[in-house]
Amino acid sequence: MPSYFTSAPGKVILFGEHAVVYGKLATAGSLGLRSYALVQSRTDGALEVNLPDVQLVRSWKSADIPRQARWEGYPYPPPAMNVELLDQLTKFVDLGTQTNRSVAAIALLYLHSYLTSDDIANQGYDLSVRSDLPVGAGLGSSASYSVCLATALLKLNGHLSESLSAADQRDLVNQWAFQAEKVIHGNPSGIDNTVSTLGGAVIFKKGEKIEPLPGFQSLKFILTNTRVPRETQVLVANVRKLREKFPSVVNPMLDSINEISISCKQLFAQNGEDRAHLLSRFGDLVDVNHGMLAALGVSHPTLEKVREISSKLGLKSKLTGAGGGGCALTLVRDDMDEKTVEELKTKLGEQGFEVLEAQVGGPGAGFVTLDSVTSIAEFLSRGTADLETQTWTYFV
Amino acid sequence: MPSYFTSAPGKVILFGEHAVVYGKLATAGSLGLRSYALVQSRTDGALEVNLPDVQLVRSWKSADIPRQARWEGYPYPPPAMNVELLDQLTKFVDLGTQTNRSVAAIALLYLHSYLTSDDIANQGYDLSVRSDLPVGAGLGSSASYSVCLATALLKLNGHLSESLSAADQRDLVNQWAFQAEKVIHGNPSGIDNTVSTLGGAVIFKKGEKIEPLPGFQSLKFILTNTRVPRETQVLVANVRKLREKFPSVVNPMLDSINEISISCKQLFAQNGEDRAHLLSRFGDLVDVNHGMLAALGVSHPTLEKVREISSKLGLKSKLTGAGGGGCALTLVRDDMDEKTVEELKTKLGEQGFEVLEAQVGGPGAGFVTLDSVTSIAEFLSRGTADLETQTWTYFV
Structure with missing residues (x-):
């Protein structure tokens, strides 16, 4: 049985x-x-x-x-x-x-x-x-x-x-x-x-x-669902069009994004011990990758709103997935006090977003x-x- | 005399x-x-x-x-x-x-x-x-x-x-x-x-x-002075630090920005006749360059506010100069009606910004x-x- x-x-x-x-x-x-x-x-x-x-x-x-x-x-x-x-x-x-x-x-x-x-x-x-x-x-x-x-x-x-x-x-x-x-x-x-x-x-x-x-270490994020429906195929097509218009501009952007994953891998391989340093660097990559995605035209006013709200509280956010709505991740550093996290969740909630706390990198x-x-x-x-x-x- | x-x-x-x-x-x-x-x-x-x-x-x-x-x-x-x-x-x-x-x-x-x-x-x-x-x-x-x-x-x-x-x-x-x-x-x-x-x-x-x-053609812009004092040296130093942390990520970003100027030059050399096409492509470059500057960490909430307000009216903006405050440019396409331009100026003015209309590329x-x-x-x-x-x- x-x-x-x-x-x-x-x-x-x-x-x-x-x-x-x-x-x-x-x-x-x-x-x-x-x-x-x-x-x-x-x-x-x-x-x-x-x-x-x-x-x-x-x-x-x-x-x-x-x-x-x-x-x-x-x-x-x-x-x-x-x-x-x-x-x-x-x-x-x-x-x-x-x-x-x-x-x-x-x-x-x-x-x-x-x-x-x-x-x-x-x-x-x-x-x-x-x-x-x-x-x-x-x-x-x-x-x-x-x-x-x-x-x-x-x-x-x-x-x-x-x-x-x-x-x-x-x-x-x-x-x-x-x-x-x-x-x-x-x-x-x-x-x-x-x-x-x-x-x-x-x-x-x-x-x-x-x-x-x-060496990946579990990270804490606030996951914000903007509730704006994603249109993945449209967004993918828009990036393709931008690349067709300006290949010499867009190709190095894609190379840079490639290097973000390599840098992330190196971070965890090399800096496993100093958690605060790791989180600071990871936050830099979050910021840079979001900026690049915005430059590719796949951000959305709601996603920028998440960035604005979290940035005021000293937190780094990026869209995750196709963009144009959908979800954003906000990195919660270990040193963030619970009050700040609650304030972030409240302010995001006031925008009509669905706000979830979630570990990334668990079992x-x-x-x-x-x-x-x-x-x-x-x-x-x-x-x-x-x-x-x-x-x-x-x-x- | x-x-x-x-x-x-x-x-x-x-x-x-x-x-x-x-x-x-x-x-x-x-x-x-x-x-x-x-x-x-x-x-x-x-x-x-x-x-x-x-x-x-x-x-x-x-x-x-x-x-x-x-x-x-x-x-x-x-x-x-x-x-x-x-x-x-x-x-x-x-x-x-x-x-x-x-x-x-x-x-x-x-x-x-x-x-x-x-x-x-x-x-x-x-x-x-x-x-x-x-x-x-x-x-x-x-x-x-x-x-x-x-x-x-x-x-x-x-x-x-x-x-x-x-x-x-x-x-x-x-x-x-x-x-x-x-x-x-x-x-x-x-x-x-x-x-x-x-x-x-x-x-x-x-x-x-x-x-x-x-072949450069005069373009009309709204110039928004956020009145946030620029700290050029600090911003230049921040980009330098980011590049030192992640050279393989930042270097292709700089290459991409280099190609934006080349693409701009080609636009005016090749597409001088079709003004609407020219302005549309120029607007794409404005968007991409701003995103890249944001990715480099030199934007500012006030500059993102300019982007938000102009974007809602279908207009493209970027910071100009060192960033971190200072000024933003919003491209005004030839087909923009005066009402939209006035609405933009009003909304930017409501933020406490100084808003000026200006040609770029004149004598x-x-x-x-x-x-x-x-x-x-x-x-x-x-x-x-x-x-x-x-x-x-x-x-x-």
Whole structure:
């Protein structure tokens, strides 16, 4: 009667958004707003799914769910995307094609098809996922969901046995989460699920291996959601147009942004000991990168407002993600008193922004093995802080 | 009984401030806020000086003024700075050493020493200078004064005869204005007096020849003086520190700023015909350069406020000069209706800023030969628009 909590963080881009499109380095970190899953086997052959964040509550007879070949297990990689299975599942869940709830359900059943043993499928299971992450804010909510899901189904079906190294377990989670991300996004970069699985921070370049950032230390940020909807494709296109107009001006800007990620990496590699110095330098990079993004035309009056408010309190902010709205990060140095932080949050809140405190660089995917049946309703209503006090195992 | 009005514009940096310190190209244009001089000979051997902008009214007996060797006239260059004469003049005017009024008076008498013929010195003359330019706002008020002064004394003493080409006359004015600038500033770059003499726009690099920007077309700007005092040396030092911390990040930023001046030059060389296209592209460069300056840490909340207000009205702004306060330029496209411009001026004025409308790229130094004695009081009280309706001769 296996039963688990699983959990995975969101992600933020720290440096290099937009420049990454042109093959430049970028840096991302795990965001301490997490998704949590409860998975536990049943006896009645039902697959009961609760995804309150996309308003999905479903119960299917396990025997009715389209399945194709099972995955052979470690060390085999996940098979290539199975388009036929995707079609079957899309028809089966019958929730349209492009909505969050539809792709969330299809991704779940896609992983179910490959990862669930016949025994577990015959018994059925509950799978519930809840998240602290706002959906569609560029904070990796879907990757966080995908990693939770992959961890839950891999654990439930015994694929993450203790005979595997932590690194191998982590790779399995990441690979299967990437499958779920492909179902959800079509052609994701793999950054979000990697950050969510590994935790900490990573440095990456389009089409190349994603590397953990050595020596990265957890940082505290205020995350401000301006609630202005992002139009990622429009912003990416605008930068492209500016680069076409003035290639000799824009190319060195992109080179400079590339060097920000390298400088960030060097900071953590070299200055790990002197935390105040590290935070001061990191703040410089935050300022410079934001200025460059503004120069590329992807800031927004609301983001400049965040900068203005935080700057008055001596704090450094930058947009994170595509810009043009969306979210901003404000670095909270260790020496900031609680009063200043509260003042910042109040002033940002007065602008109508959603304001969250979050660590960046905390742990990645984790699980808790439960020794008794847990009520789904109780799981869904429990506070995050309460869930966090469980004894989590991370793949490190 | 020769008698002249002379006039010379201020200057603004269009692109490349700060980067110019590191040997990068910068672009400056003449600013249609001007200084005006009235010079006319007397009969009583007095040199009567009225400089209302520095609260200086003085009358010296011409014979008392320390003089040394005269300049030999065209084609001789001005002699090297005469430190002994400077000392004598400093003692003679007895106004301290570092005040605006002291250096203005010393510069005047320094040029007097070299340029004034014995005949004119014996007769004496009036010299009055007034300016529309705010002093110490980075708008080249001293260069504008110096060029007015040089033109006035060269004209009064017959050094700008019509047998010289316009280019030679212009060079004489510029060289002697540069002498006055050296008296005032010690080690000026020569940019300000060159822009003020030539008018239009120039592209330049530290230590190299200052080139006129070919095909430059006059542009209309709103010039906003935030009234926040500039601390040029502090800002230059801050950029230096940032570059020392992150050379690999900052160096490509400076390269990019260098390319902005090149792109500006290409714009005017290639797109002179399509004015709307030109202004749109110029506006892009304004935006990018400001973002880069903000990334270098030399913006200021007041400057960001100018950007915010103008951006809401669809207009592009950048800081000009050292930043950290000082002035901002807002490009006014030809298609802007007067109502929008007025709204912009009102909103900027509500912030406590000084708001001026000004052409950039208009004519340089000029003079009017007067056929009757002009009252100094009348000259000093006349409106600028009224003075502008005179028939000016420029050195083109």
